[in-house]
Amino acid sequence: MVIAERKPIEEILAMVADFKKVLLVGCKGCVTVCCAGGTKEVGILGSALRIARKKAGNPLALVEHTLERQCDPEYIEQLAPMLENGEFDAVLSMACSVGPQFIAKRYLKQVFPALNTTFIGGSLEHGVWAEFCQSCGNCIIHNFGGLCPISRCSKSLMNGPCGGSSGGKCEVSNEIDCVWQLIYDRMTALGQVDRMRKIFPIKDWSTSRDGGPRKITREDLKL
Amino acid sequence: MKAGSNLEKVLTSGHFAITGELGPPRGANADVVRKKAEFLRDKVDSINITDNQTSVVRMSSIAVSRIVIEMGLEPNAQMTCRDRNRIAIQSDLLGASALGIKNVLCLSGDHNKFGDHPQCKNVFDLDSMQLIMTLKHMRDEGKVLGGQELDGVPKFFIGAAANPFGDPFDFRVTRLAKKVEAGVDFVQTQCIYNMDKFRTFMKQAVDQGLTEKFHMLAGITPLKSLGMARYMAKFVPGLEVPDYYLKRLQGVEKKKQADEGIKIAVEQIQEMKETPGVAGVHLMAIEWEHRSPEIIEAAGLLPRPKLD
Amino acid sequence: MRLNYPPNVRIVAVPCTGRVDMIHLLRAIEQGADGVYVAGCMEGECHFVSGNLKARRRVEAVKKLLREIGIEPERVEMFNVSASDGPRFAAVAREMTERVRGLGPSPLAKDHPLDLHLQAVG
Ligand code: SF4
Ligand code: SF4
Numbered sequence: 001m002v003i004a005e006r007k008p009i010e011e012i013l014a015m016v017a018d019f020k021k022v023l024l025v026g027c028k029g030c031v032t033v034c035c036a037g038g039t040k041e042v043g044i045l046g047s048a049l050r051i052a053r054k055k056a057g058n059p060l061a062l063v064e065h066t067l068e069r070q071c072d073p074e075y076i077e078q079l080a081p082m083l084e085n086g087e088f089d090a091v092l093s094m095a096c097s098v099g100p101q102f103i104a105k106r107y108l109k110q111v112f113p114a115l116n117t118t119f120i121g122g123s124l125e126h127g128v129w130a131e132f133c134q135s136c137g138n139c140i141i142h143n144f145g146g147l148c149p150i151s152r153c154s155k156s157l158m159n160g161p162c163g164g165s166s167g168g169k170c171e172v173s174n175e176i177d178c179v180w181q182l183i184y185d186r187m188t189a190l191g192q193v194d195r196m197r198k199i200f201p202i203k204d205w206s207t208s209r210d211g212g213p214r215k216i217t218r219e220d221l222k223l
Numbered sequence: 224m225k226a227g228s229n230l231e232k233v234l235t236s237g238h239f240a241i242t243g244e245l246g247p248p249r250g251a252n253a254d255v256v257r258k259k260a261e262f263l264r265d266k267v268d269s270i271n272i273t274d275n276q277t278s279v280v281r282m283s284s285i286a287v288s289r290i291v292i293e294m295g296l297e298p299n300a301q302m303t304c305r306d307r308n309r310i311a312i313q314s315d316l317l318g319a320s321a322l323g324i325k326n327v328l329c330l331s332g333d334h335n336k337f338g339d340h341p342q343c344k345n346v347f348d349l350d351s352m353q354l355i356m357t358l359k360h361m362r363d364e365g366k367v368l369g370g371q372e373l374d375g376v377p378k379f380f381i382g383a384a385a386n387p388f389g390d391p392f393d394f395r396v397t398r399l400a401k402k403v404e405a406g407v408d409f410v411q412t413q414c415i416y417n418m419d420k421f422r423t424f425m426k427q428a429v430d431q432g433l434t435e436k437f438h439m440l441a442g443i444t445p446l447k448s449l450g451m452a453r454y455m456a457k458f459v460p461g462l463e464v465p466d467y468y469l470k471r472l473q474g475v476e477k478k479k480q481a482d483e484g485i486k487i488a489v490e491q492i493q494e495m496k497e498t499p500g501v502a503g504v505h506l507m508a509i510e511w512e513h514r515s516p517e518i519i520e521a522a523g524l525l526p527r528p529k530l531d
Numbered sequence: 532m533r534l535n536y537p538p539n540v541r542i543v544a545v546p547c548t549g550r551v552d553m554i555h556l557l558r559a560i561e562q563g564a565d566g567v568y569v570a571g572c573m574e575g576e577c578h579f580v581s582g583n584l585k586a587r588r589r590v591e592a593v594k595k596l597l598r599e600i601g602i603e604p605e606r607v608e609m610f611n612v613s614a615s616d617g618p619r620f621a622a623v624a625r626e627m628t629e630r631v632r633g634l635g636p637s638p639l640a641k642d643h644p645l646d647l648h649l650q651a652v653g
Contacts (some may be wrong), residue, residue, distance in 0.1 A: 009599045024452060040554065044596070052600035054561075055638040130614040155305075155345075156336050159352035161394070162331050163386025163413055165473070172334045184391050195396070198403050202368065204354045 001030035001122070004037060004115040012092070015058070015112045016049070019090040023082055023102065024049075024114070026066035027095035034129055037094030037115050039066040043096065045114060063088070070099030076106050082108045101155045105116040122153075124174055137207030137214065143200060145186035152179035156201040224379040224407060228325035229297045230269035233503075234409060234438040239496055240503025241524050242299060242411065242440060243267035243310060243515055245291070248283035256282070256290050260328070264296060266519050267388060269326055269410070271505070272513045275303040278338025280314055285315060289322045296483035300324050301384060303332025308348040312357065313367050320377030326413065328382035329354040352405050355383055359406030381406060385422040386413040386502040390465060396427040403436050411505040414444035414455075418494060419465045425500045434500035441495045444507045449473055485518055492522040535623035548572070551583020556593045556607055563640040566631035568608040570623060576613065584612060585629050 007014075016022050024046050032038030032148045046064045053060035065082065070093060082088065083103075090110040094101035097117040104111040112195045119131040134151040150156045154172040161180030168204025170178045187193045205211070224229060233240045248255040263270055270291060277412040288298035298382060299320055307315065319327065319370045331351040335343050358366060358381045365376040383402045387395055402410065406456040415421045421441070428434050444480040446452045446464075448465040468487055488506075495501045508515045519525060545551055549570035561568040569590055571583030582642075587609045594604035610623045 009596070013600075040552070043554040045445070046561050047554065048596055049571060051561050051597075051602060055601060059626060134531050154336075155331050155350070155352040156347045157331060159350050159393070159398075161389060161398075162332075162351075163384065163389040164621070165389060165390045178390070181390060184394055185565050197397055197401065199352055199356070199405055202349060205348065 001120070002035055002117060003034045003121045004031050004096050004129075005095075006036055006041065006115060006118045007116055008044065009045075009052070011134070012045070012112070012114055013049065013052055016090060016092060019060075019110070021061045021088045022049075022063075022092055023088040024064050024092045025070065025079065025094065025099070027093075027099055028066060029069045029071065029095070031095055031115065032121070036128075037096075042066050042094055048097050055067055067095075070095035070102055071108065073102060076102045079103065079107065080172040083109055096136070106216065135208070136203075136205070137211075140200075140203075144183045145190060145192070145196075147179055147183050147186060149179055149183065152177075158203060164169045188202075225364070225440065226270065226325040228380045229530065230299065230326050231408070233268045234527055236528070236530060238506075238528050239441060239524065240267075240268050241527070242269045242271060242503065242505045243512070244271040244273065244505070244507045244509075245272050246276055246509070247284060247287040249279065249281050249499040251282065253290055256287050256293060256338060259512045260291050260294055260296055264294075265527060266525065267506070268503075268518050269297045269299045270321050271299045271301055271328060271507075271518050274303045274330070274332070275306065275338070277299075277333050278305065278335045279342070280339060285319045285324065288319065288324045288374040294395065297326070297384070298324060299326035299328055301328045302354065303328055303330045304347050304349050305332030305335060306346050308346050309357065309368055312349065312354065313361065316358065316361060316377055316379070317373070317375075320379065321375075325378065326380045326382060327358060328384065329358065329407075330384055331432070344357060344457040351383060351450055352401060355381060355402060355405040355407050363406075371393070373526075374462045380388070383407040383410050385410050385420055385460065387415070388413065388417065392420075395424060396431065396433070399428060400431065400433055403433055409440060410500075411440045412442040413462065414442045414507060415491070416455075416468060417465055418491070419464070422498060425498055431501040438502040439500055440503040441487055441498070441501050442505045442507060443491055443495070445471060445488035445511065445514070446480075446511065447511065448480045450478070450484045453482075477507055481514075485514065487527075489521045492524070536621040537628045539628060540624045547577065547579050547582040548581055548586035548611065549577070551586050551587050551589065553596075555594070556590065558584065560597070560606065560639065563637060565634070565637045565640060566606040566608070566627055568610055568623070568627050570610050570620065571613045572610045573613050602638070605634060606628060606637065613616050 024042055026037050026039055026042035028038060035041060039070040046062050050060055051061055064190045067078060069075050075079045090112065091103050092105055092112045092114050095112045096114055099112045100111045120133040120135060121129050121131045123129050131151050133148055136150050148160055149160060153160055153174065154170050155162060161178055165178040165181055168178055187196055230240065230242065231311065243258050263272060263479050272284045272287045285301045293299040335345045358379050359371065360368060361377055362379055365373050367373065385399050389395060424437055442484040452464050452469055452472055453460055471487065472480050472483055473499060492504050495504050506518065508513055541568055548569050551569050574583060577583045586593050587636050590607055590609040597604045597607060603642050609649060612620050649650050
C-alpha cells in the first residue's frame, strides 16, 4: 500500500495561516492502515490545529470529515454539499497526494496536503513500515528470489552486491539491510544460487516514471 | 591490441604493472592537477583519475584526464553510474575517446549520501556490470546501445573494480567472473591489508581460469599513521586491517609511523609480485601523491618499461 | 473511604487506561482543561497485560504534539496508582494540581482564567 506520514504541524499551520474556515478531509484507504490520515489521525490533527490557533488568538473553524477513499472521484463528490456553499475557504487533505489533487480538480478551493506520501511499502511490525517497490512498471523480482533490488538496494543495482555490502548491511547505513545479501541468502536457500552467475541485462525504464506520467486503461472495465 | 594504451601494452607484454591515482581538485585550478601528476611521471604506467569520488563535486575526470594527456602521461578515467544516464555516459565516452583517453574504469559509484550534495537526485540507470557491457558494445560492435552505428568507434581498455572483502565473501569471485563475462580487460581491487583472505580470493579466481581472461591489479594504500589504520578498519565497509599491521604501527613512535606504513606497503607490493594471478598493483596514495615515487622505487618497480 | 482530593479534578472513568486515546487527552485540552492526566494501574499489574504501558506511550505522543504547537507538555501526564491505594490517588491529584497551578491557566481557557481544571482519566 501507499505509506505516508504527517507533515510537521508547524508546516501545516503555516499553510493554513491565512485561512479561517478549513475542511480537514481524511481517507479510509491506505493512510488509515498506515495510521497517517484516517478518522483517528484527522481527529488528532484537527484538535492540534484548533488548539494552536486558539492559543494564537486566531481561532480556526475546522471541520473534520473522513471519506471512504480520496483516489476515486465518486467519493470526492460527497464533499459537494460542504464545498459548494462558501462554508470553507480551504481544504486540508490527509490522503496520499492523489486526494488533494482530486479535490482540487473537482472544487475551486485552495487545497493543501497534510501528509508526505512516502513510498509503496508494508509494515514490518506495529509502527514500522518499509519500502518494497518503486513502481518501475515491469516487475522483475522473480529473478532475485522474489526480492526487489530496484527499491531495496540503495543504488538499484541489478548485478549486486556492490563492494560496500558488509555484515548484511548496506554501505549507506546500518539501518538498511543490504538486499543483495538477502537475495544471495534466499537464492542459496532455494538452491538457485547458480542463477546469480547470469548477468542481468540493462533495464528498460520506459515503463517507469522515466517514460512520462503513466496511465492504465482497462477496456473491459470501462462503462 | 584493443585500445593500444600504455597500460594495455605493459600488461599484455607480461610486465608487472603499476598504476597510480589522482583525485581532481575541488575547484577549477588546473595547476593543482599538473603538480600532483608530475610526481607520478615515469613512475606509473597509468594514472586513475577519480570521478567525483565519495560523491564530492570535483573537476571532471575526463577534463583532468585530458590535462594529464597534455603532460605526456596516461590517464585511466573513472566513470560512475551515479550521476549520468545511458545517454550522458555514452556521450561522455565518445568525447573521452576523441580527447585521447584509452583506459576507462567502470564503477557503480559511492552513494550520494556520503558526499557534499546529499540532497541530489541520483541516477543509477545502469550498474557497473552493465556499464562494462556498454563500453564493450560500443568498442566491439561500433554501435550505441540504441543500435545506431557510430561514425568513429571509441577504443577503450576496459577496467572495473572489485572488493575481495565485501560480503558475502563466497560470492565475490562469482561477481568477478560476471565482470569478466561482461567484457572487462583489467580489474583494480579495493585496498588490501588482509593478505590471507586476498590469497584465498585469488586462488579461487586462478582455479576458475579467470585470471587468463583479464589482468588483475591489487590495490595498495599505504597507511599514513596508526590513526588512519584504525579509521580504515572501522569505517570502510568490508575493509579489514589485521592486528599485526596495527601492532607494527603501534610499535614505532608517532613521527616514524608514516615510514613504517611505507615499509608495509613496499612489502605488500613485493608479496603481490609473488601471488599467482596478480598482474600488477594499483597504488592509491590518497593525498600522498608525493610519496608514491619512493614506494615504487623501494618496491623495485623502476624504471618503468617503455613500449611502442 | 473518603478521599480528600482537590475539588477541581474531574474524573472520567474508563475500564482500563489502555482505552485512553490521544484524542481524549487532546479534546480535554482543546475544551479548556488546564491539565489532564491518566492514572493507570502500576506497571506489571494491568488486567489487560499492557493497557497502562500503551497509555504511557500515548501520553508521551500527546506531550510531543503539544510541544510542537507551543502548549506546555507538562499539562499532560501519566501516573501509575494501584487501584486500592486511595492516599496515593489523592497525592497524585494534589501533585498535578500544584504543577498546573505553577504553569498557570491554559491559554485556551480564556473564559475562566482563575479556575483550575484538571481531568483525571483512569
Ligand atoms: S521490480 Fe519494479 S514493480 Fe517489481 S517490486 Fe521492484 S520496483 Fe516494484
Ligand atoms: S551495500 Fe547492498 S544494498 Fe547497499 S548499495 Fe551495495 S548492494 Fe545495494
